[in-house]
Amino acid sequence: MIIETRSLHKAYGKHTALRDVSIGVRPGTTLGIVGESGSGKSTVARLMAGLERPTSGEVLLDGVPLPKRGRALRAARRRLGFVFQDPYASLDPRFTLEQIVGEPLRAHGLWQDGGRDRVDELLRAVGMGGIDPRSRAGEFSGGQRQRLCVARAIATRPHLVICDEPTSALDVSVQAQILNLLLDLQESLGVSYVLISHDIDVVRRMSDDIVVMRSGEVRESGPCTEVLADPRDEYTRTLLDAMPGRRGQEIR
């Protein structure tokens, strides 16, 4: 497993956000996490990335417990990328493309080692090759900004990229471009993904394995095709049934 959680527990005060969550991502594959608001899917992502610490339980990255703090945690984060939901909120519009994409390289002391060339390479990889790296993020559309976020996420050649609703803030006609980009990068780089989404149809097409969460607990998990073809959990069925455009249809 690239990343694995063991009996992850997270409480905010009296509120339990996660209860006994044990999931894992196989190398080179995508794990889709679906659930509604309050299901804990984003909390799992934040704990996996070491952005927050679990109340109990642990996260194993490449088989080794994720350090809790300090230099060791920073070093481990080099092997993780993160793509957030809103590319307008997660990019400083005054930063140049080079500053944005080069930031993780600088943060991890990799800039001296051909940083500028690496930025060009990354911009090409996300389909923004012809664009001047000195242009500012604020000049670009939502789809292009999300491409920049993807370039930033893969800058340090991580084994795992966590994508938290990467297309929810984008226009419908642009979403497919970003999903294709993620699929292409997985094929060429062999990167693994955790894909968090409320859209089961997107998860179905993007993922090898799936986890269905509700109220901080894992309700069902397994290979995507099996779980969605024959859901055993009542809630998974409810969720599939509620997807607009398919209500009243039989779930097979």
Add this chain to the structure above:
Amino acid sequence: MSAPVSIEGLTVAYGDQVSLHDVSLDVPAGTVLALVGESGSGKSTLAHAASRLLPPNARILGGTISVGGTDMAALTGHELRSARGSTVAYLPQDALAALNPVMRIGRQIAEVFTAANGRSDAAEMAVEMLRRVSIRDPGQVARKYPHQLSGGMRQRVMIAIALAHRPQLLIADEPTTALDVTVQAEVLELVAELQRDTGVTVIWITHDLSVVKEIADTVAVLYGGRVAEHCAADELFAAARHPYTLGLLGSFGGARTAAPKERFTAIPGSPPLRGGVPGCPFHPRCTRAEDRCRSEAPPLLGGVACHVVAREATGTGAGETGMTA
């Protein structure tokens, strides 16, 4: 309460930026029109224009918005005040922002009745409205504040307020976008049921084609401030013709049957920002664009606004494209 809605040549601008160009739409009485579009399409501008809730910097430059014979675009003063809500009711996306946080739910609904005719039984009427939107224990909910309710409950309260006016036209501006899918399904069902019971005509705005399938009789696809396609909902899913509509359907249409990791059919580029594109607004992203598409905006002919589709339909100039048929 059933009233036909007819929008003719509606043009709306923010300052000198035209965001809705010469839009014409018909909604038969008692039916649901889904208005589909993404950012910059003009869908919210149309919603605000028809409910006369445009911000002060926006102007209706031309056209009519006829709701059961009343031209909403021409009303002013007292007539406009009484038409808002009772002729056209508006259901917003964000119920929490629309509700007064420091006023009990019951009173917010009762206001509709007291404002309209000073009814003394307004409080009981408010509870009755909560019952009609299938809220359990309506008497208790009427005494609560908005923050004490879930997102789905708040949207039900908004529906109660909108329908309390007994409007002829209900404009729903993405009211389920912020809700979870299971709650969205309940709200869609509720609106469909109330629509059947009251016969109110509905314009439902959305960016989500799968929602269209759920509730719409007819559909209009907006792109870059113009109508790209306008037809029966069934027809759109069976035989869409505009390249943009086909692109949208193609991107996610096969999601259930596609092989794992199969690439999505993407439309290149991004939607245009407000105004600005000469010719057909979709031409910079269209794989079928021709010279004419770059200079001249196509008229809406037989439900579709596309030079290429129109030419193929009439068979003129078939020499150029006959090979591909």
